Amino acid sequence: MFPLGTALVPGAELPLRVFEPRYRQMLTDHLDDSDEPPRVRFGVVLISRGFEVGGGEVRCDVGTIADAEITGRLPDGRAALRCTGRQRFRVVEWLADDPYPRARVEALPERAPSPEHLARLDALDGRLHSLMRRRLEAAGEDPGPVIAALSVIDADPATADISPIHRWAARVVSQPHDQQRILESDDPAAQLDVLDDVMAGMEARAAFGSI
Template sequence: MAGTEPVERAMFPLESALLPGEELPLRIFEPRYAALVRRCLDDGEPFGVVLIARGREVGGGDARCDVGVLSRIAEHADLGAGRYALRCRTGERIRVREWLPDDPYPRATVTVWPDEPGEPVTAAQLVEIEDRVMALFERIAAVRDARLPEREELLGRVEGDAGQRLFALASRIPIGTADRYSVLSAPSAADRFAALDDAVDALADMVEFQLSE
């Protein structure tokens, strides 16, 4: 989906906030989402994934957030009777411009949402927040007398610009759904850094609380 022109997409609301560049396994059994899968397989289209603000994944009637990601089906298995097992991969961040009728599945008009201009995030800032995350992992490993994998295995290889690197880092640490959505919906890389910085602070406080018990 090139550029930022509005495009109608099939949508899959979930009870988790997905970030760009993540694996997304799905098991499909609802008829409406079986129809979504058939459309995407037939046309080679991605579908949008957004966080459910209120409600449940099954049955409809949910309230949905308006920032999400495009997801593409990488592998699929047709299990029969309208059931599928999917392995998907998330890509570009999107904004919902208008929700359309759920007929036969959730649909919306969306645009790709690249990072907006802002203050630069420096390499030193990225290293600093990665060091804090590693310190947390090391603290937990020491208490559990466990051996940690290498830094690159835990945090991933340093690839892409600062904004993409922050998405990748956020996807590898156990922050809550609200914090993940704050990282996803931050307009610029600098805003994303601030959101992730706050999330790491909250995670550090939670780890220390749990370890003190």
């Protein structure tokens, strides 16, 4: 397990640098070097109180399995990782942090969004594109390439098996509190409620010139 100051939504990418001895040991114990580049899987949970370095933090119990690619590793075990969130889980039992954080977990099932849910998501996406167009045009920039890039991200086959609601959240939701709310919501309607709150906040900040 890797407790962090941010949550990892399925479909989101997260760069990590491993330098603490306990996590260097975790990589050594679980590294799969049968492929190139080497990979490792571990759970990511948000720290609700405390700090990433040193231990003793209070952790959330709902997190995400990260599929991590090792992009660089030094002889002393320090490493650079590029992680992608895959599957939500709930911690059943925290084990002793010996030699690194460990837990027993259960996978959380994902309910497929209905046509009504997808219609709500499409409306949110329309609001996002409109906001981005206004912001970029106000700055004298062409919004076309940015909007096109978002379409390419949406079509990434590497995340095709992940809920479209999570994929959308992965590129829009940046605050750990909101990311955790998404992770802890099992119902697509509840997930969309969180995204609607996030979108309304972005629109409000844009109206007052702070975004």
